[in-house]
Amino acid sequence: METISILILAIPLLMFLLLGLTGMKMSHRTAGVLGCLGMGTVLVLSYYTALSYFFSGCPQFVDEAGQRLQVVLWNSTWMQFTETLVIKLGFLLDPISALMLIVIPTISFMVHLYSMGYMRDHHGVYEHGFQRFYAFLSLFSFSMLGLVVATNIFQMYIFWELVGASSYLLIGFYYTKPSAVSASKKAFIVTRFADLGFLIGILVLSYFTGIFDFMSLTSAPVEGMDGVYHVSEQTALGIRSIFENSAVPVFMGASVLTWALVLIFMGGMGKSAMLPLHIWLPDAMEGPTPVSALIHAATMVVAGVYLVARLFPLYLMETAALDFIVVVGALTALYAAMVACTQVDIKRVLAFSTISQIAFMMVSLGVARPEVHHGVGYMAGMFHLFTHAMFKALLFLCAGALIHAIGSNDYTAMHGLRKYMPVTHVTFLIGCLAIAGIIPFAGFFSKDEILTACFGNSIVWYVWMSFVAGLTAFYMFRLYYLIFWWKEHKVADAHHTPHDQPWTMTLPLVILAVVSCVAGFVPFGTLVTWNGEPMFAYDGVFTNFQHLDWSVASISLLVAIVAIAIATAMYKKENPLPAEMRQAMPRLWNWAYHRFYWDELYMWVTHRVIFDKICRPIAWFDRHIIDGTMDGFARVTQWASVAIRPLQSGHVQMYVWYYLIGALLLGAVTWVCLL
Known part of the structure; x- marks a missing residue:
């Protein structure tokens, strides 16, 4: 080994x-x-x-x-x-x-x-x-x-x-x-x-x-x-x-x-792009x-x-540190979910979804306590890390297949692709169902364990994270319908008809889709725990079913279904509802679309505060005081060198006179000292 x-x-x-x-x-x-x-x-x-x-x-x-x-x-x-x-x-x-x-x-x-x-x-x-x-x-x-x-x-x-x-x-x-x-x-x-x-x-x-x-x-x-x-x-x-x-x-x-x-x-x-250090992750979508x-x-x-x-x-x-993690995670989860509801770049929707889901894991660890369901929050956070890795990688690779076929990240260049890319359509739908928390897909089990941990810690965090889970289901199916439904796809001029990609790209989609369907049945509570003891007794492959808190799971499942139904009504077919909702809440929509102006805030702090108020005075002090002092030493040295330059004229007669005058002065000083 x-x-x-x-x-x-x-x-x-x-x-x-x-x-x-x-x-x-x-x-x-x-x-x-x-x-x-x-x-x-x-x-x-x-x-x-x-x-x-x-x-x-x-x-x-x-x-x-x-x-x-x-x-x-x-x-x-x-x-x-x-x-x-x-x-x-x-x-x-x-x-x-x-x-x-x-x-x-x-x-x-x-x-x-x-x-x-x-x-x-x-x-x-x-x-x-x-x-x-x-x-x-x-x-x-x-x-x-x-x-x-x-x-x-x-x-x-x-x-x-x-x-x-x-x-x-x-x-x-x-x-x-x-x-x-x-x-x-x-x-x-x-x-x-x-x-x-x-x-x-x-x-x-x-x-x-x-x-x-x-x-x-x-x-x-x-x-x-x-x-x-x-x-x-x-x-x-x-x-x-x-x-x-x-x-x-x-x-x-x-x-x-x-x-x-x-x-x-x-x-x-x-590393996990939590507020306020999240600004790098959406821009990182510039990579392949x-x-x-x-x-x-x-x-x-x-x-x-x-x-x-x-x-x-x-x-x-030190539970104070855990409380800090909960607050940061909860704020990040809500912020990222709201922003994801307004983006048009499919990779950036998935990027903000990632920020929100990572925040779910942080909240789960933050609310974990030994006295609350034997620390189920720890297990739930790691369980969601496992399931999320599979279906989020699936969603990103599906996005890559779409971009490869269409040549654009913008969903407005897509629409109606279910007829042209059936494998990508089905696998993307599985990923959406998993992240939305629909039974029996993987995300259902891990997400509801997190909500159970939140419920055992505080009703406030339970309601907060349940709302974020509803937003997750909404924006993911908004993205799904805008890509694969909404209206008929029109092939752009000088562009090929969209189609599913070669097997090297399709096989990973199928494998990850299958894993996203079955990963929830892994008896995770018996494998990964915070104290080495099983969370639940292992009674077979359906351990997660048998130990779910159905009072929590049924409510979160209902929230997800309602959110998907709203997304279906708004985005399955072209209609004025999205525009009407945007007009009903223009300020909130604009703020969410512009990521609540975090990038602009960083630019303002960087340029107006750090550069103008701090760096500029330091630069002035450096140029005028530090450099000025050094320049002054240089000017004095240059003046002195010019002043004594005649002493090095090269004329022997002048050197004899200097020697004679020096000798006389030395003799005079000696004579005065002897007196």
Whole structure:
């Protein structure tokens, strides 16, 4: 298993180096096939590792009571500064990392295969930089896998930054396109600000605890079992005693641990595009659509959720930090859902949908408490991470098929495509039903577990998130009807008739659609928990059905059906209702359409406040005071050099006179001193 874990990380890294260094010397098809084979191998190895962990019952993975252990497969020292300050690189296997070993390779392999068709035009000509594209995909996969199996928070931070670099390269793949270059820089800069908070949080946490590795932060080793860990309260109590020590400072009424956890969550806010650090994600749609499916639907944007889940025992010590996560997540979910109701670019609708759904996961983790349904919010958040990855990747890849067929992201260039693209139509509909939470599709189970957790925590959050869930169903079916119904499609001049794409693009759609239909039946409550104990007793494949809170599920299902019915009435056939609704609420519609002017606010703060009020005075001080002082020294030096230049005339007679005058003056001074 140790060898397999090394290969899981080594293969995508080697593929990146191979394709990056020699890709231009091989054919496009060869580069694509190598990329797919490499990720396919990682997929098989990851599945073997994860399924062995969940279902094998191997003593290495479970204790005598049948609880799954946290296993460090390998852990080697990379840098050692002191006896306690040691940075290691390793491979941690536990329920949530095993879950990510299923999610990341699955989506990545589907994107690799899909890109074989997407990155070619209708004449079979590959896009320029095709080999470079596959190299960047491999680098991203390596970075994300390294992040989720990290054994310590510093290793996570290293791969966290590698993920950011990979995202920058993939978003800016079309580097000759100014909007893509701008979007890549925007994503990189915004997430770097967030990661600064993450780094400060790491330093604060490690300064007071002297600990980097997750096992020491959240658990303690089992005696007699080398490298195997299980959850223990001893280390947690030890950390609590450190932070409750009177010598530990308190800032603005909050403990140092609270501030450390909030700062660490700031990194998650940037990666997962939470308010107010969300502005990069919609613009990131400038990258190729497979990139959107890989990075911005299933993997990179859930890194923030994974971060909170990884440190969840620490967050349970400071519920103030969890309350902060709930507020940020709830506001983000509502904001993104409202904006998605007004967008015309199909990829941006899905981008804001992603922001809203990631916020659902954050809220679920934030409301999770051991006393509320045994911490069901933790399980529900990770469950939704799993199901959302599948159907959101499906929706993005369907969007790519539509864009490839039509040549535009704007839904106004589509309409009535169900007759021309039946496979894309059916798979897109399955994705919409899943994200809307319609039974028995995957999103129904995970979404309703989140609402159950919200209901157990606070009726306010339950009502709030139920309303957001209704908006989700509305805007997704608005998009569905505007693309596939509304009115008959008119083929544009000099453009081919739309049709379903080649098998390399269609097969991933079918696979992800099937997974979106059946993923909800996975007995998730017995697999991924916050404390190592099953949420529910496992009674067979229909565990999720048997343990649903039907009082919550029936209401949310009714809300989704009503929202879909409204969308059907408004958008199935061309009618004046959308225009009338827009005219009834023009100000709200304009604000939502313009994303509530967050980009304009950032530009105003940047230009009018930072540049004009801060940078301009600093620049004036630099030019007139700093540079002026240096220029003054230069002018004095120049004047003095001009003044003494005659002393170096080159005339021997003048040098004799200078010598004679100097000697006489020296003699006079000596004579005066002797008197």
